């Protein structure tokens with residue numbers, strides 16, 4: 001058993017659903033007891049120390065904050081190598097940077113190399129769970145699940161399916177997309193800490209036949225997640241309208257093919273019609289805010305306040321490599337800035353909740369990861385709140401932990417990650 005002691009972030013409720021002060025606490029003299037890869041107890045340091053004298057203590061001083069591990073709810077690990085590619089909007093960016101790089105993962109060794117590099121980079125940034133798109137190659141899915149399993153990391157992933165509007169070598173068919181996804185579900189879903197997400201890339205790259213085949217597959221495996229993109233850029237929305245003249249709107253291209261439901265997770269969702277918001281709310285589906293991506297590829301400003309008010313679960317994500325950072329700290333900062341531009345800035349408590357419990361909830365993993373709660377899996381990220389001279393001098397002047405955390409959110413990077421614990425094991 002291990003006892004982590006120090007300032008600890010605790011969630012009592014959703015801080016987007018009511019006053020954040022009633023929902024999120026920092027326990028200054030807190031403690032988290034880890035046993036058998038889980039959180040066995042949460043409380044005050046003095047009490048847990050006395051109750052568990054045999055536990056090895058890992059002390060973090062007042063310049064630290066013990067947080068849940070970060071959960072990145074929408075990424076494309078195959079795009080690791082092309083992150084921060086200049087000057088394109090979505091469709092040209094896909095054609096010029098993304099598809100050529102995804103083609104390189106036809107080489108299974110390269111896929112394995114990128115998967116390992118990606119998990120190393122994100123872990124160094126405090127991220128303990130991601131939901132990733134892979135490429136159309138089934139071995140790209142095996143590569144990520146295998147790399148995650150080797151470090152006992154909770155993970156969501158799926159084979160990206162595309163049967164049109166993608167280059168030769170990056171297309172499957174309705175049948176092969178169905179068959180390969182089904183085989184991967186059987187191989188990985190629910191094995192260890194793995195969740196499979198059925199993954200049509202987005203409506204422009206799937207025929208109605210492929211969407212229907214994947215909708216049928218989801219019907220046969222309803223405990224899988226279904227992840228895709230929705231209404232990210234205005235040009236894309238117009239393209240979908242041309243490709244699906246019968247559809248009422250973009251969401252309808254999914255809804256009509258069995259791809260709307262409680263375990264659906266839609267990335268971006270910036271340009272939504274009122275009917276789409278109503279249907280998403282009724283279905284209980286989740287949306288994922290990808291703020292660095294939405295500014296980097298010039299997409300637009302996600303309506304966090306409006307969508308949260310509809311009680312739609314929202315996760316937070318880097319959207320690597322459309323997003324310009326692997327860091328969930330940087331992603332929280334961008335979410336704050338977008339909130340500012342919309343006149344609804346998020347508090348540090350809301351930002352860190354989104355990057356942990358909010359994302360976990362959007363992936364239906366909120367009972368396992370994303371908060372420091374008894375019985376949860378022991379995935380923790382410990383922040384150093386004075387990691388650089390610039391942050392340290394602001395931290396020195398902070399009147400409470402919230403001011404200090406906010407400075408690290410706005411200015412922090414991987415240097416702010418003091419420690420990462422995955423399934424109760426300290427990562428080196």
Ligand code: GUN
Nearest residue numbers: 076201202229293319322
């Ligand atoms: N829409 C379809 N594919 C992608 C992708 O890879 N990245 C982003 N940001 N949007 C997409």
Ligand code: ZN
Nearest residue numbers: 074076267319
């Ligand atoms: Zn994406």
